[in-house]
Amino acid sequence: MHFYTFDEVPLAGRERGLTLSALYEHLFGPGGVPEANIHPLTVADHASVARELHGNGGLDLMLIGLGADGHFCGNMPYATRFDQETYTYEFQDSYPWYEDALRLLPDPAEVPSRVVTMGAAMLAKVRRLVLIVSGAAKADALAGMLEREISTDFPATILRTHPNLVVVADREAASRLG
Template sequence: MKVIVKKDFDAMSEAAKEILLGIMSQDKRVNVSITAGKTPVKVYEKMIPVVKDSPDFSNVHYYNFDEIPVDGQEEGITISEIRQLYLTPANVSEDNIHKLTVENYATQDERIALDGGLDAMLIGLGGDGHFCGNMPTTTQFENETYKIKVSGEEPWFDSAMMEKGLEFVTMGAKSVFKVKHLILIVNGKNKAEMVKKVLQGPVDLAYPASILQLHPNFTVILDEEAAHYLD
């Protein structure tokens, strides 16, 4: 595990951008899985002017690692947000977008393997220690891509985002460990205690991201606030 601490959110985002573009610049097909949410916003803002309409990045294919479907909408929350933040403004070809859905999740790992595997995955850290859609109380570390049915009793249940009985899908720890380069970005003092737990505490299902300590090629990029409690 390599931990990089940068002064602030902008510098953290710049470091993540440089690592991703380095991987994406390889002279071969490159497969990357990227995250939605607030944390990667500046990473994408910095990448878009470089990637947009550039033939140098036509070799890059994109995958979402989790998905929450929405009734009445053709696409789920994750891929919709990734499109808004990055794929659409970067003018990524639809041929280079490979969607994980509730319907095709069972073949996700096989499809990625046939495509040559994921060269990189960019993820964030949940305030409760989750990664991707691997949540406390519903995660088992031996899972590949799997489906979760929400009972409404989970401690992370959010009635504003989901309904009881909702099914969503995520790549599990076993799938994530197949990624050639795993990149975690975290900013802000509100996640500093959890950063300490998942990076320097024991591997614990109560904080699913703690398993990532064991990934063979794991880069963590933090701002100073998120790194506050690290030894």
């Protein structure tokens, strides 16, 4: 089994960014995943990772979560590109989610200059896409994903166009659905 990361928030002076660090702590390390089977998406080589992924037959399964602001992976409101397989964007204080994102950083001095993510064009090629949504704080986001007009200001709206999307939601997250 091979693992491809779907986004990364690089941290200054660290080998691993925010996403890769969390995956090593919670999945790769405890699961004993060999280094050769881990393919991190990085700002420097995101296009080559996409080519490698296609050369290896694409993704069979992708597990993602839903943010309360309608983001998925690193596809953040107003920074998302639906037409790109992978892309980078500047981490700017003008984004409405900027302050919330800063709280996720282990050290406030490690503000990244760029973020990299797999975009909707890559997710459209995944054979099975699983979106996991939990908690009452995500109820508006799940309803918005299913009901709002498709737009980059609420990126998750594009997910409902996936031909093989499975949504797993607890009662609290699904509480706003009819």
